[in-house]
Amino acid sequence: xxxxxxxxLAGLLLYLPFSKLNLWFxxxxxxxxxxxxxxxxxxxxxxxxxxxxxxxxxNIASVEFGGINPILSYFMYSLFxxxxxxxxxxLPAFIxxxxxxxxxxxxxxxxTLFELLRSHxxxxxxxxxxMGEVISQVPLLKYSLYFLSIPLYTFLLWVxxxxxxxxxxFPFALILFVLLSLSLSAYFVPPKKLNGVKxxxxxxxxxxxxxxxxxxxxxxxxxxxxxxxxxxEEKPDLIVLPESALPFYFSEEQxxxxxxxSLKGPILVGLIxxxxxxxxxxxxxxxxxxxxxxxxxxxxxxxxGEYIPKPFGFLKEIFQAIGGIDYVPGKSTKVIKYKDLRIAxxxxxxxxxxxxxxxxxxxxxLIVVLTNDGWFKDSDxxxxxxxxxxxxxxxxxxxxxxxxxSGDTAIIDPYGRVLKKLGYxxxxxxxxxxx
Numbered sequence: 001x002x003x004x005x006x007x008x009l010a011g012l013l014l015y016l017p018f019s020k021l022n023l024w025f026x027x028x029x030x031x032x033x034x035x036x037x038x039x040x041x042x043x044x045x046x047x048x049x050x051x052x053x054x055x056x057x058x059n060i061a062s063v064e065f066g067g068i069n070p071i072l073s074y075f076m077y078s079l080f081x082x083x084x085x086x087x088x089x090x091l092p093a094f095i096x097x098x099x100x101x102x103x104x105x106x107x108x109x110x111x112t113l114f115e116l117l118r119s120h121x122x123x124x125x126x127x128x129x130x131m132g133e134v135i136s137q138v139p140l141l142k143y144s145l146y147f148l149s150i151p152l153y154t155f156l157l158w159v160x161x162x163x164x165x166x167x168x169x170f171p172f173a174l175i176l177f178v179l180l181s182l183s184l185s186a187y188f189v190p191p192k193k194l195n196g197v198k199x200x201x202x203x204x205x206x207x208x209x210x211x212x213x214x215x216x217x218x219x220x221x222x223x224x225x226x227x228x229x230x231x232x233e234e235k236p237d238l239i240v241l242p243e244s245a246l247p248f249y250f251s252e253e254q255x256x257x258x259x260x261x262s263l264k265g266p267i268l269v270g271l272i273x274x275x276x277x278x279x280x281x282x283x284x285x286x287x288x289x290x291x292x293x294x295x296x297x298x299x300x301x302x303x304x305g306e307y308i309p310k311p312f313g314f315l316k317e318i319f320q321a322i323g324g325i326d327y328v329p330g331k332s333t334k335v336i337k338y339k340d341l342r343i344a345x346x347x348x349x350x351x352x353x354x355x356x357x358x359x360x361x362x363x364x365x366l367i368v369v370l371t372n373d374g375w376f377k378d379s380d381x382x383x384x385x386x387x388x389x390x391x392x393x394x395x396x397x398x399x400x401x402x403x404x405x406s407g408d409t410a411i412i413d414p415y416g417r418v419l420k421k422l423g424y425x426x427x428x429x430x431x432x433x434x435x
Contacts, residue, residue: 017137057380111154193435203406241268258287279326345370
């Protein structure tokens with residue numbers, strides 16, 4: 001009974017660093033418990049509690065906006081959590097226990113390996129709830145993310161905790177010294193300069209229930225465009241609107257308004273477009289000087305949300321909001337260039353695909369994330385998503401603009417600090433000069 005209680009406690013402690021409370025320091029006692037109690041049942045129960053609590057906010061999308069019965073939604077969710085737990089916790093524990101004599105280091109190694117695998121496979125991967133990403137919140141260590149990848153940091157966290165558990169203070173002190181040295185070195189790496197670029201971020205704050213109907217969504221269009229017109233009077237170098245910011249497609253005539261407005265200043269906006277046999281694309285378009293300068297099509301689509309993998313085609317009948325239509329992935333990993341700007345524009349959950357971001361953002365001097373987290377309201381899921389923006393700033397030593405329909409829209413500097421932020425569902429514009 002004692003181990004059952006401690007297993008639940010380990011799962012709860014592991015959840016809290018990924019909750020809106022952002023209690024990142026509890027990651028260490030949580031891992032300590034998993035190192036101390038290395039049985040497969042302990043890891044399975046603790047892992048299930050952690051994942052269930054961390055991702056339960058996904059039921060907001062399926063129940064409130066997807067039209068799924070709550071009982072059915074939580075039943076399917078519980079099955080998903082079980083499969084996730086078996087892969088991420090039970091299987092690594094079983095392998096370490098069966099073939100490596102319960103070596104603590106084997107547990108950390110195989111946990112990291114399976115975290116790495118699930119970040120890429122299947123269906124493009126699920127790079128979420130990553131231990132190494134929590135480091136973006138640790139004051140003295142976060143700058144070292146400039147040098148160290150998320151998977152490597154996941155493994156190093158295990159090694160640190162294992163060293164403490166085994167009372168091997170020299171390896172612990174040595175690793176910590178190296179990490180602090182790397183962090184200090186990264187702090188003094190010059191960030192990518194923008195030489196006084198004035199940006200304006202528009203938080204459209206359209207309720208998700210309104211976005212599901214073009215008629216109700218369209219009622220917000222005049223006020224959103226008025227916000228753009230007003231901020232153009234401040235002569236910004238770039239105005240940004242979020243993912244699927246307006247109800248019309250890029251190919252429709254209403255888009256002409258952006259050609260007109262862009263005569264007064266560049267506008268980057270997320271819009272849906274229909275091309276290639278009426279298939280939809282989730283895209284970002286840059287208008288300037290009365291022209292379309294360039295666009296980016298989302299490459300890493302979200303399974304279930306933007307397309308249904310073939311084995312799960314039956315879900316199209318269950319999840320009404322999808323409407324049976326699969327989005328088409330983009331084919332080009334590129335930045336959008338305009339004058340001195342080289343803008344990486346990950347759309348929504350693309351920012352969590354850390355391996356893809358290494359390719360997308362390597363040549364960028366500005367990262368702009370367009371997203372709509374209205375599906376999850378003001379929940380843990382929204383917070384977990386936002387935290388990846390801090391990781392991108394630290395990893396690429398550049399400003400990240402987080403432009404969200406629902407909130408929080410924010411400006412994050414190259415040191416991972418949030419300079420300005422709009423609250424949840426606050427319809428307003430953030431203006432800042434980036435230097």
